Amino acid sequence: MGKQRRNQRKNAAMLDSDDTDSVSSSSTIRSDQMLGNGGEELQIDKESVLDQSLDALYEKRGSTRENALVTIIEAFNSSLPHEFVEKKFATMLHQCLNSVKKGSAKEVALASHAIGLLALTVGSGKKAQEILEEAVSPISEALKSRSESSKIASLLDCLAVITFVGGNEPEETDKCMQIMWQVVHPKLGPNVVATKPSPPVITAMVSAWSFLLTTMDGWTLDPKSWQGSISYFSTLLEKEDRSIRIAAGEALALIFEIGNLEKFSIQEGNNKDVTYIHGLRAKVLNQVKNLSVEAGGKGLTKKDLNNQRNTFRDILEFLEDGYSPETSLKIGGDSLTTTTWCQLIQLNFLKRFLRGGFIKHMQENEFLHDVFDFTPKKKLISGVSGTEKRMYKSPNSALNKARTQYLNKQRMLSQDKNAGHYASGFDEE
Structure with a gap:
């Protein structure tokens, strides 16, 4: 439990850190209509x-x-x-x-x-x-x-x-996940020369792909696709770029959370597939162990190293004991918590995408309230009356809430079922 509390404190600190990658904070449209006589700015x-x-x-x-x-x-x-x-x-x-x-x-x-x-x-x-x-x-x-x-x-x-x-x-x-996959695995024609994707592109693809995977039911996906994705993400754990490693590690944790690895063994008695998947998951566990304790390297910042170690310690604990990291994020006077890799990946992706608008959207955006089953006690309603607020409520809000809560419930059930399963499942035979 002490380790769980340490993980929760660490992730809360990580999520509360300020984002610096905003699009812009000062650029505006220059228009004569925005200036009055004598240069006095009008309130538009x-x-x-x-x-x-x-x-x-x-x-x-x-x-x-x-x-x-x-x-x-x-x-x-x-x-x-x-x-x-x-x-x-x-x-x-x-x-x-x-x-x-x-x-x-x-x-x-x-x-x-x-x-x-x-x-x-x-x-x-x-x-x-x-x-x-x-x-x-x-x-x-x-x-x-x-x-x-x-x-x-x-x-x-x-x-x-x-x-x-x-x-x-x-x-x-x-x-759409296939379109993303082809960015780093393009289908090449006879006159097309392959170009090596840059680390930022690989990281972005893995992050976006994982974000969409959180909405999928593991049982509906083809076992061969699972094998291919696990194998690819395993190779990414060996890359020098730490952002790639972290994105790939989180993707693997998500795959193991929502996918049932026993599914790989049900291949109509195909012992070759069974042996392959056992070897692959043993390799992943060994890689995760190494990255969770990796020593620093030349030219690499301490922050990047600490982020990697912390992430892979969480992944290791999940693979060995079945416990996902618990996180807590302050939204005004409210707390938004995550208890699964699915929720954490959704939260981190949307926080990065929304940048400076994240808090505002989490306070007022009903779609995000449904996604995270989050209801802030105090909503910032600047310039919008309660009547108008209800007018603009998404007509499919109830349907979407049911869908997202069902998916999250399935993730929780999968996590409970797999708790303690990975320690034995990842032992090398």
């Missing part, structure tokens, strides 16, 4: 600023569109502009998709982030499904460009978010 409501920014997405100058997207992102981070979305949803989606198709790498990254924020704001329902249907093809094409790592990472994050919110069927989610 956020919807007007969003309208101006949306209009600016029609401009030919790329820098103008980029600045407009920055402002849109800031607005969606600082509030949930439901009224604007009700009126301009289709226009914003299509203009952002135009930026994905034709913009610079920076513009594509910003537009991708804006589309993800739009999906999180509308919540589950027809609008989220429309975002997914309209955006999958352009995002898939943009991912083939092998452009800057930041652009590819943003596209992967966007695809993960819109699928998480708008995907209602396992087939839809599986299709």
